[in-house]
Amino acid sequence: MSADASPTSHKHTLVAWLEDKPGVLNRVVGLFRRRNFNIESLTVGHSETPGISRLTFVVDGDDHMVEQAVKQLYKLVNVTRVENITNKRAIKRELALIRVKVDAQTRAEVMQIVDIYRAQIVDVSMDSVVIQAVGAEERVDSLIELLDNYPILEMVRTGAVAMTRGHAGRNGNGSAKRKVSL
Amino acid sequence: MKLTGAQIIWEALLREGVDVVFGMPGGAILPAYDALAQYPQIHHVLVRHEQGAAHMADGYARVADKVGVCIATSGPAATNLVTGLATAMMDSVPVVAITGQVPTSLLGNDAFQETDVTGVTQPVTKHNYLVTDVNDLAQVMREAFYIAREGRPGPVLVDICKDVQIASTDFVYPDEVSLPGYNPWHGLDMDAVEEAAALINKARRPLIIAGHGVMMGRAVNELRELVEKAEIPVTNTLLGLGSIPETHPLALGMCGMHGEAHTNLAIQECDVLIAVGMRFDDRVTGKLDEFAPKAKIIHLELDPAEVGKNVKPDVALIGDCKESLQALLSKVEPARHLEWIQQINEWRSEGEERDILRAELDELIPPYVMRQLWHSTKGECIVATDVGQHQMWEAQYFIHERPRQLLTSGGLGTMGYALPAAIGAQMAAPDSLVWAVVGDGGFQMTIQEMATVMQENLPIKIAIINNGFLGMVRQWQQLFYEKRYTGTPMLNPDFVKLADAYGMAARTVKRKDEVADALAEANAYDGPFLIDFQVEEEVNVYPMVAPGAAVGDLIRRPQIVQGPSGVKPAW
Numbered sequence: 001m002s003a004d005a006s007p008t009s010h011k012h013t014l015v016a017w018l019e020d021k022p023g024v025l026n027r028v029v030g031l032f033r034r035r036n037f038n039i040e041s042l043t044v045g046h047s048e049t050p051g052i053s054r055l056t057f058v059v060d061g062d063d064h065m066v067e068q069a070v071k072q073l074y075k076l077v078n079v080t081r082v083e084n085i086t087n088k089r090a091i092k093r094e095l096a097l098i099r100v101k102v103d104a105q106t107r108a109e110v111m112q113i114v115d116i117y118r119a120q121i122v123d124v125s126m127d128s129v130v131i132q133a134v135g136a137e138e139r140v141d142s143l144i145e146l147l148d149n150y151p152i153l154e155m156v157r158t159g160a161v162a163m164t165r166g167h168a169g170r171n172g173n174g175s176a177k178r179k180v181s182l
Numbered sequence: 183m184k185l186t187g188a189q190i191i192w193e194a195l196l197r198e199g200v201d202v203v204f205g206m207p208g209g210a211i212l213p214a215y216d217a218l219a220q221y222p223q224i225h226h227v228l229v230r231h232e233q234g235a236a237h238m239a240d241g242y243a244r245v246a247d248k249v250g251v252c253i254a255t256s257g258p259a260a261t262n263l264v265t266g267l268a269t270a271m272m273d274s275v276p277v278v279a280i281t282g283q284v285p286t287s288l289l290g291n292d293a294f295q296e297t298d299v300t301g302v303t304q305p306v307t308k309h310n311y312l313v314t315d316v317n318d319l320a321q322v323m324r325e326a327f328y329i330a331r332e333g334r335p336g337p338v339l340v341d342i343c344k345d346v347q348i349a350s351t352d353f354v355y356p357d358e359v360s361l362p363g364y365n366p367w368h369g370l371d372m373d374a375v376e377e378a379a380a381l382i383n384k385a386r387r388p389l390i391i392a393g394h395g396v397m398m399g400r401a402v403n404e405l406r407e408l409v410e411k412a413e414i415p416v417t418n419t420l421l422g423l424g425s426i427p428e429t430h431p432l433a434l435g436m437c438g439m440h441g442e443a444h445t446n447l448a449i450q451e452c453d454v455l456i457a458v459g460m461r462f463d464d465r466v467t468g469k470l471d472e473f474a475p476k477a478k479i480i481h482l483e484l485d486p487a488e489v490g491k492n493v494k495p496d497v498a499l500i501g502d503c504k505e506s507l508q509a510l511l512s513k514v515e516p517a518r519h520l521e522w523i524q525q526i527n528e529w530r531s532e533g534e535e536r537d538i539l540r541a542e543l544d545e546l547i548p549p550y551v552m553r554q555l556w557h558s559t560k561g562e563c564i565v566a567t568d569v570g571q572h573q574m575w576e577a578q579y580f581i582h583e584r585p586r587q588l589l590t591s592g593g594l595g596t597m598g599y600a601l602p603a604a605i606g607a608q609m610a611a612p613d614s615l616v617w618a619v620v621g622d623g624g625f626q627m628t629i630q631e632m633a634t635v636m637q638e639n640l641p642i643k644i645a646i647i648n649n650g651f652l653g654m655v656r657q658w659q660q661l662f663y664e665k666r667y668t669g670t671p672m673l674n675p676d677f678v679k680l681a682d683a684y685g686m687a688a689r690t691v692k693r694k695d696e697v698a699d700a701l702a703e704a705n706a707y708d709g710p711f712l713i714d715f716q717v718e719e720e721v722n723v724y725p726m727v728a729p730g731a732a733v734g735d736l737i738r739r740p741q742i743v744q745g746p747s748g749v750k751p752a753w
């Protein structure tokens with residue numbers, strides 16, 4: 001977003017669980033802007049728990065910045081849990097739709113590349129195809145690099161979503177109701 | 183029981199123990215005001231500007247140790263609250279602000295007096311709500327007070343659509359809050375306590391910096407016990423003044439940008455620094471890389487986000503500081519640090535020799551007024567200060583002995599804070615003597631609240647430190663901008679005449695020998711009283727750590743040399 005990346009900075013993948021209430025995403029995004037955190041990508045959608053959304057975001061920064069991002073997120077009343085999964089075994093995927101220019105000559109080549117990357121062609125027209133790719137970010141990157149030779153006419157990427165491997169963790173709705181007396 | 187939304191607001195307030203609110207009515211909050219007539223238990227203080235309402239709620243909260251409440255209508259009234267909310271946010275003061283909003287049917291329509299108030303106030307509140315359904319209102323009010331008060335306190339705003347105030351529902355005030363994402367209390371890490379105690383027990387030159395958190399965490403006694411048991415000198419942040427009596431032999435006074443030299447030298451020389459309920463603001467640390475270079479740092483703090491934000495501690499005790507201090511106390515051994523204390527006292531006496539009050543000056547200078555204020559009240563008063571030079575002189579020359587005695591905008595540095603904060607303080611402590619100490623600049627930012635003082639018949643005393651300048655800015659221009667006084671000289675009204683117009687007793691003081699008498703008159707006066715202290719114009723606050731410099735690298739007080747009579751000394 002802003003803030004120059006320092007030499008010790010690298011990409012971190014974080015997952016946050018949010019109560020599904022009006023304005024919550026705005027609070028999260030506002031926090032990132034206000035605290036000068038560098039967001040690479042951000043995706044949000046339903047989790048397994050009704051009323052709880054799940055946010056995956058990738059930040060570029062040093063460990064200090066990421067630690068601050070986690071702590072500041074926790075302070076938002078509607079954020080129930082935050083996890084930094086950068087160093088965990090995790091499945092990270094993103095989806096891209098890529099419209100590539102093709103002609104009679106290049107069509108076969110493009111289809112071959114799509115095959116190798118286990119992507120799919122989801123729309124075909126006279127002079128272009130739309131390719132759907134799902135995969136780890138680096139894999140999508142390299143597919144895009146290849147396709148750009150034809151070249152790419154239009155593209156959209158969702159940004160990463162992620163889930164740790166192995167046994168199930170707690171979800172973001174774990175904490176009990178707090179009783180407080182008047 | 184069926185109640186309207188308007189009634190639910192006041193019912194909720196009653197259940198939260200509120201008996202005074204500060205505000206001003208307007209279209210979108212009118213149903214709530216209309217219902218207020220049914221609640222004589224709640225006193226409404228009419229302000230002259232909503233910024234004042236927010237500062238009053240803040241001042242009230244700081245003195246009463248309760249949530250302060252302010253109320254305003256939509257649009258411009260709500261935006262007028264913003265400065266006060268930001269002030270409370272920075273100083274962690276529990277405030278609930280209630281604002282009226284346009285009817286739900288008009289939301290997002292640019293209706294008359296519509297502002298996206300939850301949007302505007304999001305960065306300056308701990309949390310906020312927009313209520314669009316009367317069935318949510320009781321729960322939201324309950325949560326708002328809970329969030330404002332629990333954990334690290336802060337302001338919470340509740341924006342209530344006009345039709346929600348009019349609609350009715352069955353009223354049940356929930357006795358539970360369900361906030362799965364808000365768990366501000368942390369169990370103490372006993373290993374960290376052991377580690378911290380071990381560091382303290384080995385320390386030869388330990389030092390405590392005590393902040394606002396000590397008072398908010400009600401840990402004043404525990405702090406003092408630790409100080410005495412292990413003989414650890416203690417310095418304060420501006421907001422921490424009062425957490426230990428400044429008359430205590432181990433109390434050093436305020437540190438940081440305008441701290442006395444011995445406090446900052448102690449920070450630079452200490453081998454263990456115990457920071458309690460403070461957040462290493464840049465006005466305290468100066469240049470971060472060179473802050474407390476010889477020290478192992480122990481940080482006692484409730485808010486995990488403050489730990490490691492500016493200064494990375496060697497040991498962190500995250501949690502309620504009363505609990506942390508108690509745990510530490512059981513592990514810390516009695517100790518004596520004679521040499522270290524002697525060293526600090528030497529630095530201290532060097533500083534005292536340069537004290538401007540030692541020079542026999544004829545001129546009326548602000549430090550003298552501040553010390554006289556302390557003498558005249560025997561320290562038995564609440565002081566609300568504004569922002570600028572007078573604020574620093576008050577911190578240096580008034581001797582603070584109690585928690586909740588000094589109200590000042592530490593984090594945001596909000597000019598205009600003092601008078602409304604003093605009003606809030608007086609409402610919270612009707613029998614206390616309350617002084618507002620203001621600069622001639624900041625006073626004029628909320629001067630209209632003099633009318634509130636009169637309408638409420640509050641015996642508040644006002645001391646204007648009138649130097650004809652935006653003094654603190656002028657000082658920076660003198661020191662860092664070659665004395666180019668751009669935009670700092672001020673043509674002021676006759677404050678005594680102005681007071682008179684408001685119906686407030688007042689007098690001018692121009693000479694040193696009038697000070698004691700004027701203060702005595704004000705203190706004894708049955709009602710509000712204003713003194714316009716027309717002080718020497720170009721006096722500077724020393725010592726000073728230049729912005730960005732290391733705290734040990736300070737500009738000392740110049741030796742005051744009195745010129746031959748008629749010639750001004752160099753300040």
Ligand SMILES: Cc1ncc(C[n+]2csc(CCOP(=O)(O)OP(=O)(O)O)c2C)c(N)n1
Pocket residue numbers: 568569570571572573595596597598620621622623624625647649651652653654655
């Ligand atoms: C609302 C606001 N505007 C501007 C400032 C910047 N500022 C800091 S101190 C100061 C001068 C204050 O002058 P005065 O109230 O006369 O007090 P003095 O410093 O002379 O004691 C100013 C303008 C501020 N802190 N707050």
